[in-house]
Amino acid sequence: MKTIVIDPVTRIEGHAKITIDLDCDGKVEDAKIHVTQYRGFEKFCEGRFYTEMPAITARTCGICPVSHVIASSKAIDEILAITPPQAGINIRKIINLAQIVQSHALNFFHLSSPDFIYGFDAPKEDRNIFKMMQTHPQMAKDGINLRAFGQKIIETLGGKRIHPTGIVPGGVAKRIEESQKQIILEQIPDMLKIAQSALEFFKTNLHKFQKEIDAFATFPSLFMALTNENGTLEHYDGTLCFMDSEGNILKDKINPQDYKEFIGEAVESDSYLKSPYYKPLGYEKGMYRVGALARLNIANSCGTPLADKELKKFKALGGGKPVLNSFYYHYARLIEIIYAIEKIEELLNADETMSEDVRRTSKISKSRGVGCSEAPRGTLFHDYQVTKNGIITALNLIIATGNNNLAMNAGVKQAAQAFIDSKNITDGALNRVEAVIRCFDPCLSCSTHALGIVSSKIEVRDHNKKIIQVIDRN
Template identity: 40%
Template sequence: MSTEQQSASNPEQLRRVVIDPVTRVEGHGKVTLLLDEDNHVKQARLHIVEFRGFERFIQGRPYWELPLLVQRLCGICPVSHHLAAGKAIDQLVGVDQLTPSADKLRRLLHFGQVLQSHALHFYYLASPDLLFGFDSAMSKRNILGLLEDYPDLALQGIKLRKFGQEVIRMVTGKRIHGSGAIPGGMNKSLTVEERDYLLKDVDDAINWSQAGVKLASDIHLADAAFNNTFASIESGFMSLVGSGGELELYHGGLRGTDRAGNSVFDHFDYRHYHDIIHEEVKPWTYMKFPFFVPLGMDDGWYRVGPLARINLCDVITTPAAEQARFAFKNQAGHEAGAAVQSSLAFHWARMIEILHCAESIKTLLHDPDLLGNDLVVTGEKQLEGIGVIEAPRGTLFHHYEINEDDIVVKANLIVSTTSNNQAMNESVRQVAARYLDGQQLTEGLLNYIEVAIRAYDPCLSCATHALGKMPLQVELLDADGQLLHRLVKNSQGEVRE
């Protein structure tokens, strides 16, 4: 902490610097590689060296603050945390079933959220890699480069994201960090004006989404051999599904498969999630490693997110997205019915979900329940609540216990990216083994690792979403753990040794 003068004559003009403490700032990923004597990669680790501590500091707060408090975990998909906490506190006030209006408002909100988050990731962050090449000039590999070379596409992405954000704003009052979910329901419905405002652009949003699906699939299929092997790993999957096995983002039962595609559990009541999912802690990262209990720690890791959802669902309830799902699952060279394991196929799956969201938003906007005023249900207070939702990045668990005075005494959050922790590590290792093995490290090679990590759209933090400026440190160690070579890329995108 420094105070520049003891008694300055113009204190408000002066800069006050407070370092209290220097934190492990969110969003820093570190990759370490272990090599044998022949420079073959023997171990690759993605370290998450940030620590947020939400599970601890929400203890002692009244439960009704949770949806507003925990949404501050993130600025990209706060609505997911808002709604997962909202579902948990519904249980705390003894409510199992919302009114149709409240349920549909939450679903509308969530569709808007998934749409804008996916649009942000695909158009702003991932597409520059896909369109310009993984090791293209760094100055080009960003949204500005995209605007220069593909202006129509870039503008579509920007407008699509804006539409999703406007859906969020109409429901919660703000594009980011609004208020909506309250115990047992929602705090407002849509006015006719708000609904009509969204209806005005919804057909465009569907068209842009369809173009996005085509772009993602065209890119993938243009070099299917590469795209199906890059960072590709064999894993199990998990997601919510609806009662009929349909793609479900807001509420449903858990479906899990092993890496061979066999069912581990299906339509599982998520309130008993602890019977099927445990988390392993490793000393070198703050992120835990969840696994399916029946398969054990070594074999029970799995993937979540768009790829898991599109793989696991039997059908999508909106027609254009269902058509896209069918094309995805029946792509040339792919065994019919098998899960798509390609990590880069996350992008294609993500765009199918965008289309589903846009179609679903249109359907909901024509539903009169959105204008209804029956918004809250009450019940008998309970001391434990578990809310689960399919966030843009995958299945998200919020689990709270409160005391008789309404104060949170225990919290457990399994955030989507955590479920992909082992898979991201595996993908990094695969890329490292294939492209970095014995090589002199370059910025282009660094980006290969980023591309693998980025496919998962991880929320290591918001910095991951910083236009190819993901702070990364890659270290080459020999078999004795001695540092051979290190490259560091800071948050400004500058690479130094």
């Protein structure tokens, strides 16, 4: 058996390598992602005072800190047994949606679009954002403008662009001023145009990628997402829902506080990334996907007009069943950008959002609290246990990217089997293996709590597990 190693995996956040094992005949026998970084937030947060948790856990990530602050604050809301006032909830939702816009925009415009513009087989010196700036400058600018829109909202309402401090237990630190609202609203039409134009570009070019659509993590799996009473797209509140690949609801209305009854967390010896699974089906059989694809599969509608129009077309891809092709994560993220912009406008125009009553306070009422929200990459859990004096005694985090670990591994194997031939290992084939991971837009620093640089590596091993080729992509 031979093994191919892709190390580092590029255009993702974090540190990972891929090993591809070949059998005696040179066919791909197995392929795995190894997340090679570790940070240990669950351990060093023990002993800290509970009010510190939003600020500390936000540092898990520089990309989606908003998600951590929200999940952390919601966990503490539970411990304090308080529900924030509606204005506080709405402002949290706006900040969360702004993060969805900026995070999804970065993945599409700056990390993934070089593959869509130049193709997966283009020379790697051409297949990057810098080439794109030369040939498609407006597209690069559009990405920057969408990012700026999202980041500015986070800064305005949350206090800082990265690691915002304005989301606090009980609500938010300050109300929205009328002038701030107007500045955001004025940008909505332009941002919607950019998002719609990106979606059109993607849909127009989809026909070029049928091989990838068929082989990039395209298989039956479960899907998990938050859902609300109306069955509309939900990123902040609601209950958990598991759907199977036929569209049957396995279990819904799960209170996030009870997630441990339904989600098991396995650990593999070759990766620091945990492998969560749907407990009733057991490890591996209980593989599920989260994130934009899962959310759109589970939601009946988005609840906003432009996004709903696109959702209908998206759902048609599945022919009445869930869309199983992970390549369509890109598609789903673009629809979510449109939804998020529309929803931000709707929330800003709601009278209760402008209320001065944005925060409640209380004392510790419970010894445990679970905060759950939909981060850009999927469902995020913060689970804290505290003493009556507020000292954290135990902490469990299930990070959005981690939920997708089993599916990402299965996807890498599927793509390797489809594109890798031991006699002719091309850069385009290796790029496709990496691109499967990029579909999920993983944030590995976040999910393992890493310390390190962004990098990736592909290793090819023979049937004796001897490395015969290493492709360093750093």
